[in-house]
Amino acid sequence: MTYDLIAFALFAFVTLASALGVVLLRDPWHSALMLGVTLLSVAVYYVMLAAEFVAMMQILVYVGGVLILITFAVMLTQREETDEVDEVAQT
Amino acid sequence: MTVPIEYYVLLSMALFCIGLFGILTRRNALMFLMSVELMLNAANINLIAFAFYHGNLTGQVFALFTMALAAAEVAVGLGIILVLYRNFRDVDVTVPTTMRW
Amino acid sequence: MTTGPKLRLDSSLAPGVLAVALFVIMATIVLNTGFSPEMEGFEGVDSITAEIGYAMFDLEALQSTEGSIPDTEAFLAAFLLIAVALDAALDASLVLAKREEEGEPVAALASRGTGSDGAGSAASGVAGSDRSAATDGGHEGSTVDADRADDPGGESR
Helix, strand or coil: CHHHHHHHHHHHHHHHHHHHHHHHECCHHHHHHHHHHHHHHHHHHHHHCCCHHHHHHHHHHHHHHHHHHHHHHHHHCCCCCCCHHHHHHHC | CCCCHHHHHHHHHHHHHHHHHHHHHCCEHHHHHHHHHHHHHHHHHHHHHHHHHHCCCHHHHHHHHHHHHHHHHHHHHHHHHHHHHHHHCCCECCCCCCCCC | CCCCCCECCCCCHHHHHHHHHHHHHHHHHHHCCCCCCCCCCCCCCCCHHHHHHHHHCCCHHHCCCCCCCCCCCCCHHHHHHHHHHHHHHHHHHHHHHCEEECCEEECCCCCCHHHHHHHHCCCCCCCHHHHHHHCCCCCHHHHHHCCCCCCCCCCCC
């Protein structure tokens, strides 16, 4: 009974911490990795809410498709911005 | 099974607010896309939680549709970002001001 | 070069306050809403995935009328709309990936490197015009440039 609550609190902590990592980390590549952690931990709630098919689709579509696309874009646009845009983005 | 629905709603609202904070603070266009993904996931958590709360499958079907639309949105958004990078050599959203006015 | 993850914790006070204020407002609303403490759940449903499929493809004859879930709405029109939207997204990303090279559009799916690579070792001078006709979307200058084996695809890709 309380195990569900403990598991929920644990994964809520993981989700919120990694979501904060997405918006706060400086490198977009690290943000993409944190986004993957967030999407995987969101799938856990779907399993807890008896939505196994949606959880599988979450992992397949988001982690397998969207995150790979974002990773491609990060790698394609990261050539010279690691030095320059960081200073721009801080302002 | 026994986690109250308030916790799920609070979690999804926290996720939504984190995504909103990311959109408001970052200037990298890729971070915009990632924050939008966070907000869409918050909406999906709400849909699934209320589907379980009401014992109705409509929320789950709608969450699947939302996922498909999010995938389409990311595909088009990344195309736009790559065109932006090719034209301006940058993914900062404040650089392209030629379409203003 | 690997760098450790660095946080950026500066110059975002006002959006942070705004996001936290929005969260506090919505949390107040939710905590003042009286939800019933027990969730209904999906008791007595054989397969939730099967029920999702029946609802999504409008198979009313197969939907379970007994059990705890009532008849879910039919979503066939929404499914087709999403399918059309995904097709439109595919077309839009293909259009966005097409680039213009000196006024001539170069499609994203055109193959340029392999054709000139195979013919590059055969002959040098005479076959130039043939090669430019054989490659997809390439023009004369870039094909001659691609004659060298170390530069097959052009620099702008």
